Amino acid sequence: MAVTFYKIATVTVGSGGVSTIDFTSIPSTYTDLKLVISGRTTNDSGWRDYFMLRYNASSSSIYSRIYTVGYDASTYVSGSASAQSYHTAGVMSANDSTANTFGNCEVYIANYTSSVNKVISMDFIAENNNATAYMLGANAGLWASTAAINQITLYPYNVTPTGNFAQYTTATLYGISKS
């Protein structure tokens, strides 16, 4: 049976944290990309923090998404955002989350080298040892570019960025090949 699932690169954040996580020179030899993040930020953000994505370092307003999210005291929302300069990819744990607890997030980019616009699915959780402090949800994202993706950059909270990814945060990029 053909092997179709490969690790491309892993980033493990060391002491002091980092302001961005960058995967560069992504080879074009796979079919899809899968990014798995066990993450936490240094911001005090109400038991969770957002994280953002950019592709190929592009800040053009060509990012859009549809989202569905559940959070806190059984609140459920859905909606959309368009013409943004980044993807709000999801949430992870924050500095004021339950200690030693990290968000659990996945980003899947299908046909990342194709000559059509790129579609991205994102699902994420930020858990706490608390009945009413959490967030989980999913996004369907569009990056309206026909360029092959060769770089993915992660930012905590916003693309300024604000704060750091905390120590022990891990992000692994996988390449998935069709057989």
Next chain:
Amino acid sequence: MTVLSLNTKQKYGSLLAGNAFYEPGDFSSITTVTVGSGGTSSVTFSSIPSTYTHLQIRYISRGLGSANNDTYDIIQFTFNGVAGTSYAWHEMAVDGNTSGAVMAQSGSSAAYVRSWSAGNLSVSGNYGAGVVDILDYANTSKNKTIRMLSGFDNNGNLGGNPLKYYRYGSASANSGLYLSTNAITSITINGIGNLDQYSSFALYGITA
């Protein structure tokens, strides 16, 4: 360099000595359990090696519960044989009948983390399915968080009198927290009642 095969005594110009190139990849099957005739009360993955970075469970399942809620089943995960109050979970589910989502959550001291599958009164022969991701399961600096997507479908309205819970089926996103920095070495899976025959749980290891 010439390589001599110990089996055939044939000489090769490569260390592969006539064997196909092997590349293991980074996604590996650890083990799979398929429930046999009569069902079972639980499925346990034990002695999970610490050599991977992440774990993933993929399952199909159907419950044999006989309570009022037997049109669905709750799949309950516990780790390292720890019962009691070391868990928290939250849930966003749709039931195919109402718009929006049904939110649910544990208290802060739950006995398990959970996802969904079909129940004893679901359409005959139908099973629920789920994917469960446990990141950094052997990292002793982290509590363990679990991300789950699961659901089942009843091929339309199951009806019933009174109307059955989740009679259309359900799709659910769940989050879970196991409040321990210990490496996960075993996973136990229960339903509300027994798990039906042909329910199948596959454990994968993912390398980073």
